[in-house]
Amino acid sequence: MSTSGTAGQPFDRAGRDERFMRLAIALGERNLGLTWPNPSVGSVVVDESGDAPVIMAQGATQPGGRPHAERVALAAAGERARGATLYVSLEPCATRSSRDDGPSCTDLIVAAGIGRLVVSVADPSPHAAGQGLERFERSGIPMTAGCLADEGARLHRGHITRVSKGRPAVTVKLARSTEGLAGSRHGPRLMLTGEIANAKVHVMRAHADAIMVGVGTVLADDPLLNVRLPGLESRSPVRIVVDSNLRTPPTSRVVTGAREIPTWIVASVTAPVDAEKALTAHGVEVMRVSADETGRASLPEALQLLGARGITQVFCEGGPDLADALAKADLVDELVLVTGRSVRGQGDVPALGLSLQDRMDHLDLWAEEQIGPDLFMFWERP
Numbered sequence: 001m002s003t004s005g006t007a008g009q010p011f012d013r014a015g016r017d018e019r020f021m022r023l024a025i026a027l028g029e030r031n032l033g034l035t036w037p038n039p040s041v042g043s044v045v046v047d048e049s050g051d052a053p054v055i056m057a058q059g060a061t062q063p064g065g066r067p068h069a070e071r072v073a074l075a076a077a078g079e080r081a082r083g084a085t086l087y088v089s090l091e092p093c094a095t096r097s098s099r100d101d102g103p104s105c106t107d108l109i110v111a112a113g114i115g116r117l118v119v120s121v122a123d124p125s126p127h128a129a130g131q132g133l134e135r136f137e138r139s140g141i142p143m144t145a146g147c148l149a150d151e152g153a154r155l156h157r158g159h160i161t162r163v164s165k166g167r168p169a170v171t172v173k174l175a176r177s178t179e180g181l182a183g184s185r186h187g188p189r190l191m192l193t194g195e196i197a198n199a200k201v202h203v204m205r206a207h208a209d210a211i212m213v214g215v216g217t218v219l220a221d222d223p224l225l226n227v228r229l230p231g232l233e234s235r236s237p238v239r240i241v242v243d244s245n246l247r248t249p250p251t252s253r254v255v256t257g258a259r260e261i262p263t264w265i266v267a268s269v270t271a272p273v274d275a276e277k278a279l280t281a282h283g284v285e286v287m288r289v290s291a292d293e294t295g296r297a298s299l300p301e302a303l304q305l306l307g308a309r310g311i312t313q314v315f316c317e318g319g320p321d322l323a324d325a326l327a328k329a330d331l332v333d334e335l336v337l338v339t340g341r342s343v344r345g346q347g348d349v350p351a352l353g354l355s356l357q358d359r360m361d362h363l364d365l366w367a368e369e370q371i372g373p374d375l376f377m378f379w380e381r382p
């Protein structure tokens with residue numbers, strides 16, 4: 001294996017590792033939203049034996065969660081994987097959840113004769129959790145862990161949260177005017193952001209397993225909550241409405257279209273049975289949870305239920321009320337605030353409630369992005 005860099009430059013192994021890990025993470029990002037209940041992992045096989053590294057193969061977890069990324073990449077590399085370096089965004093699995101789906105990625109990596117392994121983040125799943133490390137050591141495969149750990153943790157936030165907390169990760173997205181207003185209780189719908197920002201939000205929708213709103217948003221806006229980017233229409237995630245008393249109108253678009261895109265409504269145990277029947281007649285699934293101390297559907301219970309159904313990442317596009325209730329229950333893992341500079345309409349609902357303002361002090365602002373006239377700000381749980 002070459003230890004010298006090109007043209008007499010000192011060899012920068014960490015820099016090279018980051019470069020290929022960035023590619024592995026980008027591959028994983030592509031299939032986000034398609035692989036639940038499994039994580040969307042990315043993997044790259046690189047031949048480092050010559051003067052310059054050569055990408056032999058790449059892979060990502062396939063829709064439905066299988067085959068795993070390493071299996072895709074190793075199958076594509078074939079014999080060329082022998083002695084090569086494997087980059088993978090998540091610690092490879094050491095056992096499988098089903099006997100019918102072939103060996104674990106750890107077994108595949110050892111059998112393929114991989115010479116070196118580079119991993120971004122650990123997988124806390126009982127199918128991984130360090131079990132493969134000893135086998136790699138015994139097989140003489142050196143491993144570097146923690147390469148681009150922040151980016152890897154972001155990619156796998158949903159999976160890691162579901163495995164460690166039993167619930168999906170929650171991203172709350174709120175748009176606001178420069179005056180801090182998010183909507184209008186009485187007037188027509190407030191349009192806050194421009195076309196490019198809206199397209200970006202649709203990509204974020206496509207990368208989530210589910211989009212969630214409160215019934216307030218359904219009543220005010222009758223939203224479709226689907227992905228409307230050309231070519232990505234099939235990537236609309238499950239739609240979830242939190243609606244304690246089943247006030248969602250059977251004529252609303254999330255209900256009438258429930259056979260095309262699944263709509264799940266989370267209600268409290270006391271919501272009327274007749275209302276449930278009117279909604280399920282359209283193909284909506286109604287889930288019941290306890291009422292909290294305010295009489296509303298319990299959000300911690302709702303999220304545990306979604307975790308049990310395999311949802312790893314929820315994108316909340318509800319209004320300020322639901323966003324604030326999520327913050328109060330400490331259920332906000334990521335906050336995306338979009339400040340719109342091309343506001344059309346008059347607003348009267350403040351975007352940030354007191355609990356969300358308070359929670360923001362405990363989140364880290366990690367990125368800002370100007371998209372057309374609008375500003376995206378990203379906060380995350382440290």
Ligand SMILES: NC(=O)C1=CN([C@@H]2O[C@H](COP(=O)(O)OP(=O)(O)OC[C@H]3O[C@@H](n4cnc5c(N)ncnc54)[C@H](OP(=O)(O)O)[C@@H]3O)[C@@H](O)[C@H]2O)C=CC1
Pocket residue numbers: 173174175176181182183184185189190192213214215216217218220221242243244245247292296297298299317318319320321322323325326349
């Ligand atoms: N700028 C933006 O990003 C957005 C703005 N909007 C705007 O916001 C306004 C609607 O606001 P809002 O009413 O806040 O909409 P929400 O989507 O936040 O819905 C709120 C409703 O969710 C229901 N809910 C169920 N369980 C809970 C719970 N545990 N905690 C809190 N709420 C719960 C409540 O109704 P119940 O008690 O009956 O269950 C509550 O009234 C509209 O003007 C709309 O246009 C909407 C979305 C995004």
Ligand SMILES: Nc1c(N[C@@H]2O[C@H](COP(=O)(O)O)[C@@H](O)[C@H]2O)[nH]c(=O)[nH]c1=O
Pocket residue numbers: 038039040041042060061065066067068069070090091092093095096097098101105123125127128
């Ligand atoms: N998607 C993915 C992994 N997913 C991990 O493997 C576990 C078992 O998956 P399964 O047997 O398919 O149910 C799953 O719970 C998760 O921890 N692992 C990987 O090595 N690479 C991958 O691409």
Ligand SMILES: [Zn+2]
Pocket residue numbers: 068069070092093104105106
């Ligand atoms: Zn695997």
